Amino acid sequence: MSDTATATDTAAKKPARPTVTILAALNKAHFDAMAEDPKIISLGEDLADPEGGGVVGVTRGLSAKFGDDRVRSTPIAEQAIIGAAIGASLVGYKPIAEIMLMNFTAVAMDMIVNHAAKLRFMSGGQTSVPMVIRTMTGTGFGSGGQHCDYLEAWFAHTAGIKVVAPSTPEDAYGLLRSAIDDPDPVIFIENLPTYFAPVSFELPDSSHRVPLGKAAIQREGTDVTLISYARIAGEARQAAEKAAENGISVEMIDLRTIAPWDRETVLASAAKTSRVVIAHEAVKEYGVGAEIAAVISEELFGKLKKPVKRLGGAFSAVPYSKPLETAFAPDAERILAAIVEIAG
């Protein structure tokens, strides 16, 4: 689109159905960022084009365009991957390291938690680790107990690392660009089962950014505040629509950044509605919802009409069998039930 295009032109070009996926938005974010800054480098298992450009194709085309020096497939060695990214980031590079699945971060926890997160502090600010760790996860494909956990709470609990989880193509693009721009390490969580759904009409422009630490109010409302992120934000949007049909006005907030989370937006909404539901795919116990509920109770005790209600994954490993997997994580129906209950 040229700079002189008018709003009418844009509308005319808009396709009848959504065509843009989170996958395409992430791919474009890589291309745009690497074209703008030669210090951005990328590494991970099967990441380069001869190996498929990533197992689902997020990095497809990058090595062909930017070369094998800057875009590298690695051995299956997560400590080596994160370590290499940390080292390069200490001396001026901005690595994007892909850990194929979030459960595999467990293999590299020492590098992430003891080093990436802490080197700035432990060096008294002499060094820093401006890197992004991209990783995908999420239930829905019957992957069982070691391929689809949401482990964001582990990282949110670690001082020195930021945690991001988009739920739309626009946010995926804007948050990834902001994560790459950020001077500190960022864990960027991508949801595998929703990569491929065409949900938007246009790919974001290369100037598009979504600031880290800023939530999105995706639907304004007055009766109940509903907080979510990642795939469950989609379920929450559906639940909010159905609640409206039942006469309950829901304010739906997508956190987008889990750490540091947007306390201001959340507390303002909670103060307005006095009723809060939090839903995420990660196991409920000790989860991100617990931290948010605790802060809401610290700040708004006495102003709430009901205790904060939390929905999360069951306290089990992610199960394989379809009925069990479906039962594991909250869905729109269960979120709606929680909304109805707390609104009553």
Place this chain on the structure above:
Amino acid sequence: MAFQGYEPDNQTLLDIYKRAALLKANDERARKVILSGQIAMVYYSYRGQEIIPSALSAALRDDDYVCTIYRGIHDMLAKGFPLRPLWAELAGRVTGSCKGKGGPMHLTYPPKGIMVTTGIVGSAAPIANGLAWAAQLDKNDRVSVCNFGDGASNIGAVHEAMNLASVWKLPTIFICQNNLYAEHTTFEKMTGGENIANRAAAYGMPGFRVNGNDPAEMYAAAAQAIARARAGEGPTLLECMTFRFFGHSFGDDDSKYIPKEQKAKAMENDPVPAFRAKLIADRVATEEELAKIEADIEGQIDDAVNFALESAWPTPDDLRFDVFEKEIAA
């Protein structure tokens, strides 16, 4: 000789000695200061291992990178870590290189390429590769040195790192300082295979076991590995044989796990005085010249310790800073 063409000349030998003398004196002072109660710190004495980083650093440039571990103050001092910010950091003062936030196990000084000190065994290796990758991309012929011990040679991170360094032909130099004890456990008891150097072959890189207490051999081996890395020919593993004189952490009773005769013999062959005697015997330097060097070192350490003890402590508010680039809100 295995490393022909890389033998140190007399000037280099003297340079190595200056570093080794500094390291020895600094360790002696650290133990004295701890025992006197002036500075309370967890301390892992490197006494006995001085020659390895002294010879290595004589072959390195200031802009080469070094990563090391908690027993690594010798590696840093040899590479040029200045004494005042070192001692202030050991004392936990705000004038320390890390503003008192890192301490003895996380000393960092980028102006001399001292990029990471880790308290986690073996974890410097994957990060050293990243520094080497940056050097490779920058085409600036810097090398990245990863120091670790014989204990760390059995942890996964080191193996992942050696393989990646070989696959990517990175300018990483793996320096295994084999002091024969992994914490309290003997090398023989915990190491499969005859030695660590042989493992290099499995990763397709050269590996040598060298006498880490012999300045000339250590220098030549390091210089050859460095030249190879600078030329883009990839990594090298050097297993440098040595011994530590004061146990795992200072204050532990190593007589419970190190045979008395073994330790006595190692201390009789103390590499720094032996090197000193050889320099005089070979007429590289006179007794007076070396005595002057040593006296100067004592003066510099006096100054640094005083500086540290007179420096201010950090304040609780400092906890908000350096977690992220932007401070945490008060």
